[in-house]
Amino acid sequence: MNLSRTRVALLLGAAGALLLALVIVSPVLLTGIPSFVGNGGEQPDCSGGDTQNEEASDTAASDIPDDYLELYKEHGEKIGVQWNILAAVGKRETDHGRSDLPGVKSGTNHAGAAGPMQFLISTWGGKARIEVSSRFNGYASDGDGDGIGDVYNPADAILGAARMLKRNGAPENVRRALFVYNRAWWYVDQVETIAKRYAKSGEVQVPPQADDSCDDPLVEAAPSDVVAKILAYALAQRGKPYLWGGTGPDAFDCSGIIYAAYRAAGLSIPRTTFVQWPFGVKIEQGNEQPGDLVFFNSGPGTSADNPGHVGMVVSKGKMVEARCRLCGPIKVTGYETRGNIVGFTRPLQHPDVQAQLKKLQSATL
Template sequence: MTPRRLLLAGALGVAALLFVGLAFVPLMFGAGQFLFSGGVGGNCVNVSEAGAQPAAANDAKAVPVTYLALYQAAGKKYGIPWNVLAGIGKVETDHGRSTQPGVSSGENYAGAGGPMQFLAATFKAFAVDGNKDGKKDRYDPADAIPSAAAYLKHNGAPSRMKTAIFQYNHSWDYVDLVLDWAKRYVGGDFKIVQANGIDCADNELPANVGELVKKMIAFALAQRGKPYVFGANGPDAWDCSSLVQAAYRQVGLNIPRTTFEQWPFGVKVGKGKEQPGDLVFFNSGPGTGADNPGHVGMVIGKGKMIVASCSSCVPAIGVKSYKRSDWVGVTRPLARPDFKKKVSDLAVQQPAD
């Protein structure tokens, strides 16, 4: 197969309408119901077993022993079913046994090389020193196989496995062939996860989150499935800063529109002390820096944020980890004195039970 990889690679609009005017609704309105029954989580996909490692079947005996061990080790480390890695290795080079150009040395006509058929630039971006020998060699299966696992992970595996395999080689016939081999290696009883919607675990909030923060997060979660458009202000599309601005606006709190304005607006919080509803900032995008971050998301908890990432990201708006290398810092708008007073005033407006 000829790899054609890139280097780096249903809408819930009605839910947004449910939250219009929440600034004027008593704060104890049942946001928890929206989060934990129906609503956002109604069509979620359980991906908890997406990275499970199935047992090898008889057909796996045809895989060279050294390659089988490498597939299984990389699968376990990166949470990718090992048999999918084996399927890719089989389709690409018959587990390194192909005599075609670009397998043991050199490149094929598309510029791919090694047992997992990496383009040089792609391998450079995702290379893993699997055998800890101080080198990253795309012709060495000990490096190439875990690098393939890392690349699949980057592209959405294991929760969006078909998407990740398609990114490996832009052909749906290729995807089907890889998965056919993956099934054979484990005796046929194997189903991958292709979660194009919402991960059920992403709807969970830590205990003791206040109703006001629940409402903000619930609004932001309800925007999943909508596109990222730079400069958009909703309700059909958002960018990173307009999404968090709108989430705060739902509870009657106004924060600035752009990331550059939002960064100095909230009270700075040390990393590791962030709470749900806090804003997390990143040194990402043109004109940004460690003291001038250009990307923002909102903390949900457990190391995750709800964020409008980019137009080509999958998902464009979704729940992702904020513990990244470009993470600059955290702010807490709710700790501002004027916001504290506003929250108190809103709480007073609540009718007695």
């Protein structure tokens, strides 16, 4: 998945002329253009296809309680994972909460798991009922809006399971996500078999990854040629693996791909997420544009004031990110439905970057 060499060459060759015009008029023009302007057309969805249109089979309708089926579909759509995979996990774990085994309705089982989706209490938050806040990094979730993550509440537990599957690779890499959920390949096989029975098509639908044709419109819609160069580099890394501490060319971590993309445009920004966050000028959500950074309260030792994960905005609601080792390759994903966004920044408005832009302009004279 790469842009054509001719396309990249044209972008690089045009940078000097456009950059000169932008800087001479005003440094603000380089980064102050209204968000997501460009060719005027609707931006393509580069995150893949929709997995939520799968109809329930007669088996699903007869086997899954109505309230559970509604929750599987609601939270599957909200988080972006296959509802029938969620339902299959619920079936395999506790028969959709109908099991009378220890840990399903109260207490824990021998492994310390509890609730209809059988979460380890340690991953839920250390106790079965916990007040849910933006500062919490576990899977305790509030699926019914009461402010409490209750591992025995189907609404909360199913939302938590959807978040866990999403974090670990779903919907693209379902088998990897299921293996992280319960580390046994026989378990993965059993859940997939159940999920296929629950789908009218008899399949577990996996969204296709977007190809080169999705990249060009994103680059062309960039608010400046500098941003176009940054996006061109970042998008060309899609499909490469995550590597903690990686800055390319073969693998990257979340901040490494951003650092490398800006460097490809001749600009130097901080290397790590923890330093990238205070570096850029803060942007209100809704005013972000391509090339801006979106930060998340995610990862060990992070908080609402100290985000540990970052992605780069490529179009409205979409970002390119290197998420984690078990989350699949670098790809374009959605950020608007994630509940742990800390904020947005625009590195191009930092005074140091503005000075770098002027030096680049001088070098072209």
